[in-house]
Amino acid sequence: MQGTRPIKYRVLPPLIYPTTMLCCLALFFAFQAQALPLWVCSYVPVTFGAGIIAFFERYTPHLDQWLATKTDVWNDALFMVTVQMVLPKILTFLVAVTLLQLIEKTTVPPQALWPHHWPIGIQALLMVLSADFLRYWLHRFSHQLTPLWRLHAVHHSPPKLYWINVARFHPLEKAVQFLFDAMPFILLGVGSEVLALYFVFYAVNGFFQHCNIELHFGPLNYLISSAELHRWHHSRKVQESNANYGNNIIIWDLLFGTYFFPKDRQVEEIGLVNKDYPLGYATQLKTPFLGRIDQYMMPLQSVVDIILNMLLKIRMNKIKRSDYQRLIQAAQNPSKAQVDTLLSIVHANRNTHFGRSHNFAAIDDCSSFMQNVPVHTYEHLRSQIHAQGQSREPVLTAAMPVMYNQTSGTTGKPKYIPVLQQNLDALKRSQHIFSYMQYRARPEAFDGKLLGLVSPAIDGYLENGIPYGSASGHIYKTMPKIARAKYVLPIEVFEITDYDSKYYIIALLSLAEENITYFGTANPSTCHRLLEVINQQLVTLLQELTTGTCNCLDTLPTAQAAAIRQHLRPNPTRADQLRQLAQATGTLAFSDIWPYLQILTTWTGGSCGISLAGILPYFPANIQVIELGYLASEVRGTITIDANTNTGIPTLDENFFEFVEKTAWENGTPEFIGIEALQQGAEYYLFVTTSAGLYRYDMNDIVEVTGRFANTPTIRFLQKGKGVTNLTGEKLYESQIIDAVHRAEIEFQLKPKFYQVLANQQDMHYECYIELATSTRIEPEQIAAYLDRRLQELNIEYEAKRSSGRLHPLILYTLKNGTYEHYKKHCLAEGQREGQFKTLPLQYRHDFHFDLAPYIE
Structure with missing residues (x-):
């Protein structure tokens, strides 16, 4: 050559x-x-x-x-x-x-040291x-x-x-x-x-x-x-x-x-x-x-951005030295941390009505607490929560609630979970630690704009004058100025009551920003909806992005519209850029819209894992998905302590945790244990005691022990406790449904957006309803047979009941595009909060109050 x-x-x-x-x-x-x-x-x-x-x-x-x-x-x-x-x-x-x-x-x-004469x-x-x-x-x-x-x-x-x-x-x-x-x-x-x-x-x-x-x-x-x-x-x-x-x-x-x-x-x-x-x-x-721009695509920054990021780095280092180190210290000796937390809660509330009736003054360890206080559900505590709010007397807690978290209840009435000022402070500390963990894993995710979707801080006021809403919305609203300067969305957007208008405005404000590096939302289904709105209304969105207008603001209250209007700017250059991208690809993906996106923070477990798998291909290939953690209206149960493994450590110094092995609880032979006795790989029902007056509260959640951090077991949410059905002795679990659908997703290259399995007690069979993210043609009978076989492999009782003929074969129905959104709107209208909305993939048909028949293809 x-x-x-x-x-x-x-x-x-x-x-x-x-x-x-x-x-x-x-x-x-x-x-x-x-x-x-x-x-x-x-x-x-x-x-x-x-x-x-x-x-x-x-x-x-x-x-x-x-x-x-x-x-x-x-x-x-x-x-x-x-x-x-x-x-x-x-x-x-x-x-x-x-x-x-x-x-x-x-x-x-x-000069004398150098050989000048050479x-x-x-x-x-x-x-x-x-x-x-x-x-x-x-x-x-x-x-x-x-x-x-x-x-x-x-x-x-x-x-x-x-x-x-x-x-x-x-x-x-x-x-x-x-x-x-x-x-x-x-x-x-x-x-x-x-x-x-x-x-x-x-x-x-x-x-x-x-x-x-x-x-x-x-x-x-x-x-x-x-x-x-x-x-x-x-x-x-x-x-x-x-x-x-x-x-x-x-x-x-x-x-x-x-x-x-x-x-x-x-x-x-x-x-x-x-x-x-x-x-x-x-x-x-x-x-x-600009951080690790030598390794990743990152937005170019102004001098102001560089200064903000330097201040943010200083802030993160401060969190590392304070809140993070406090949690690390607690994790070294979880038993001591839990006893200290419990006794702190008991001591603070010993003179409340509840404390006196349960002899808090005599409680000096975990055993005496369990002996004196029975397990509670919300319905056990509902009247006392209401009484404290009305009378302002120390019924459950010495301190008065500053707000309530609103969520759906099992009886149809909303649940109002008390939130004290110390709960807000603790939630803010937990959020600081979580933010630091994400920053440590990928600091460039904080270099650009932050897109966070939360529930409104205030939804309304109870008759006692105390607001109810979302603690996460309150934290979003009260974050330090350094963080708020990076927000894409003003808090007023989340207060919009009209579902379609809210998503349209979120889409409009988000499209205006190319340099979004962080995306946080509790449920990945929100990502599906946002991308649908963007592509379905792209022409109108780009027209209004060009002119800096938003016609749907006219339907909002004056103050709300004025606050949002301040964030609108004519941006014809950005509109042209997006228009050209859409013409080249047919539709827009998040990777087209925000090429610098580094982190997606959301729930990854339970039914959310399927929704996440369906939307993840639309994000940049190098996106890092970080588990939001076990977070409910009642409690922040874990903080993701390792963003690379999504390991969750319990909030040891905020809440007291008890566990019962899953089978023992379901068989009616519970044995309550502390966090130090948890076994890796085992599954447990979870009970919490919080400073907000939830004492030995049954979360009806099943968690799995995934490993250890320092000397503390790490846990992840597995499924709701009610995610168990039993038509004829098979005891089918939500986790088994999730596994079977996930295997079918791989086997048939499916991209499900939403699915629902219903136990039909009348016809003695299971029905699987599935909405796909794409218009792929499938063979329902073939997939139904696969799911049925997989469930038999996972559940010997299911196999036995199918073999005996007592349980009939599973049936699969495909749903029209948009079914999930109609179902979600129905649930929100029934009182569920959007930021906390989760589907229960497995339910009894008679408990599922939404008619899927009109949506079957």
Whole structure:
């Protein structure tokens, strides 16, 4: 193959570097012999060398795709002038002034340490050796230490190498380099002619390092930091680029084991992991302050954004030292933390009506608490919660509620869960820890705008004058200004009562922001709905995005409309961008709308896992999904302590937890245990005691123990306790339904948006209703048979009842597009809160109060 190339590629590659370098050095000595000004002696040879290199880049290029464009040359010329020419002059002057003042105070001048009497060439060689030693370690540390690497990434950003982009360094990095390869020698008083000779070699060799010329260095590859070696240093593969750190010579890499030169292949691709790293001069002055932009696509930031992100980093470090460390300490000894929490709750409420009637004063440990206090449901406590709100007397708690969390109840009446000020404070601390954990996992998710969907802080007021609503909405409303400055949506949006108007306005305000990096919503079904609204009403949305208007604001209360209108801005550029994306792909995905999105925080367990799997392909491929945690109206049960594994640690220092093994509870033989007795892999019913007056409260939730963090078991929500049906002794669990549907999803490549399984007691069979996210044609009988077989594999009683004929085969129905939204609207109208809305995938038919028949395809 080599023999077929033109003769110039066979003859010139070994000759170009040594010939050019010798000519440049010879010019320096010739001009010096003529006593020409020093700037002539140095700049003329360097200019000559640059001209030769520029010629051969066109005559014998290494790669045609590395040939520079006008844009490349313009940006790199700016770096050359400002960073390589102007900045060193300024730094030299500042250093000289400073050093003169210091040297005057020293008894032994540093100039005495340099061998000024040596020949100029030997001095220059000594300077190359010593300067390269210092630069070697600086360069190596620049690949290992994050702050230095973010500066150095500017140099590694170009996807091509050619002679001018050797100058592409961030000014701050150049200043650091100056401290290593210039200042020591200025301090030592090295002669100007030595510095000039060093400059000629340094500059010409640097041009060659980055040049796009076909070169063969041969044995010089073991002496010079050559183009052949330096190309490997610019590889996109980190294991290849973390080598060949030498600036002018390569001997320090040979000595310290970082020499890398595969002779059987060429470097495949150069640049950074993030191929979209911005390359403009002005932009690259900011990129070191934009987080891990060398690895991920990230939004470009203004100076204000950079300052906000620096303040946010300070805030996160403060959370790490306070709230996070407090939880870590509790996790070391969960038994003690739980006893302390319980006794704190009991002591604070010993003089309440409930405390006196249950002899709180005599409670001094967990056992006495369990003996004195029975298990409660909400209906057991409803009258006392109501009485405290009406009378303002300490019925359940010494402190009065400041609000109530509203949620649906089993009797049809809403449940109003008391929320004390200390609960809000605790929820805020938990949210701080959760935010810190997410920030630690992927800090760039907080660099852009934050899109969070929550329930309204206040839905209304009870007859006692106390508001009811959502504690999460209250936290959203009262977050620090640093966080609120990044919000996409004002709190007033969540207070819109009309379901369709609310989602339209959410879509409009969200579309206006390209730089959204964080998306948080309790239920992934919200993502389905938002994307549907965007694509179904895209024409109208883009028209109003262009003009900065929103016609549906006219239907809202005046104050609410005015607050939202402040966030509307005409944005024709963004509208055109989205319009072009939609024309190219047919419909928009979240990856099109928000390409910089880094984190999606939502529920991932139970029925939400199926909904999440259906929407996840529409997000950017590198999105990190983080479990929101076990969070209910009654309690924040866990905090996701590891964002990479979605491990949830119980809120040890806020609530007291009791557990009963699942089978024991269902068989009526409960044995209550504390958190320290939990067994990994086991499933338990959960009971909580909170400072808000829920004592030994039956959550009717089943959790699974997933592992340990420090000395504390970690848990995850598995299913609602009521997610069990029993037509003829099979005891079918919601978790088994979820497993079977998930397996069918893989087997038949389904993308279900919503599904519902109903136990038909009259006909003695199970019915599975499924709405798909796409219009894929399926064979209902085939999938129904698969689900039926899988359930038999999972549940031996189900298999036995099917074999005996007591249980008839499962039937599957496909639902029309939009069924889920109609069902959700029905549930919201019945009193469920949108932010807490969850489907129960498995129910008895007579308990399912929504007619699916009109929606069957």
